[in-house]
Amino acid sequence: MGLQFQDRTSESSQDPYPQCHEAKICMWKYLDVHSMDLINKAQTTDELKRVLAELFQLQGWESDPRAAILLDLYFYTVQFSREHRFSQEQSSAFFTIVKDTHEACVETPLPNVEECYRYFTELLFCHTIQRPPFSIDLFTQEQLALISDYVVNTYFRHFKLYKYAFTPQIRLDLSLSYVGMPEPEPVAELAGELGESVTAPVPPVQEEGADSGTTAPSESPRAPLREYISAQLCQEMAQLIVVEEQLRASKEQFNTKLALLEKVPNSSKGGGRGHRK
Incomplete structure (x- = not known):
């Protein structure tokens, strides 16, 4: 008896295994000075969401659940920066930390919460300690504690929900093949592809009115x-x-x-x- 495994995943360029990320200084990575000016000019919720949707190509967020989730993540990240009066540099760096942590989360459908949390803490320390060119003291110790509590209580508390929404589903198909036995004919698959109902033929033994003089059919393997x-x-x-x-x-x-x-x-x-x- 032989075993044949087929691992089917949705078509995606994502690596199925957790990766090791190196934390670096990420100020102005996703939000440059011009983008921060546009965000600061947005006063209402609708205006801020419209600006973020245009910056990150999320215009279809009203009909696309994934785009809506990302837009909410970005929106509340900016709102947190506003509530704690972060500067433009701090807001840009904090936004990048959240976005990079999210991308590390959804790069694989396999569990990687420990890797993501370690990467998140390393990103924080890259912007808390003055040690150029490896790190800078962009955030104070109080801001470091606030950011850590916020991300843990919002993002990592719902880590599995983000992974479920953004990672492809893995399905394992297991097929058994017996040595010396013929492969079954794919009658059901052909019927599904052609859209027609296929009726399995009745064995000669079960047919009514079968001649008694005929020879018995060969035994099934x-x-x-x-x-x-x-x-x-x-x-x-x-x-x-x-x-x-x-x-x-x-x-x-x-x-x-x-x-x-x-x-x-x-x-x-x-x-x-x-x-x-």
Whole structure:
């Protein structure tokens, strides 16, 4: 018997395995000075979402669930920067940290929350410690704590939901092939492709009015396998029946002994009193 595995994934250029990312200074990576000026000019929620949708090609967010999720992620990231009065450099760097963390999350359908969290913390430290050219002190210690709490309580708390929404689904098809046995004809697949109903032919033995003088059809190569499985099932059923009968007999014996033990003390006490009289 041979085993054939087929791993089918949706067509995507994503690497199926978690990658190791190197944290670098990422100020002005996605939002440059001009983009930050456009964001700062947006005063209402609709204006800010419109600017973000134009910057990151998310115009179809009203009908596309993935685009809507990304737009919400970007929108609340900008809102957090506004609430804590981040400068343009800080807002751009914080936005990049969130976006790069999200891209590391959805690059693979396999679990990689530990890798993403480590990458997120390394990105934070790249913008907290003055050690050029590897890191800069863009955020203070208080801002570092605020950013860490915000991302953990919003993004990493819903990590599996983001992965479910943005990563392709893996489906494993398992097919068994037996050595020396012919491959089954794909009748059902042909029927589905042609859109027609295909009726399996009735075996000659089951046909009504079959001539008694005709020779019996050749035995199917799968008949021995069916017989073996049926024999094993019958054997297991017989053993279950025997075990059930044994349990029933043991229960009856236990009940009989228990009844005798309940009667013995009463009879002995009565006998003793009569003897003393």
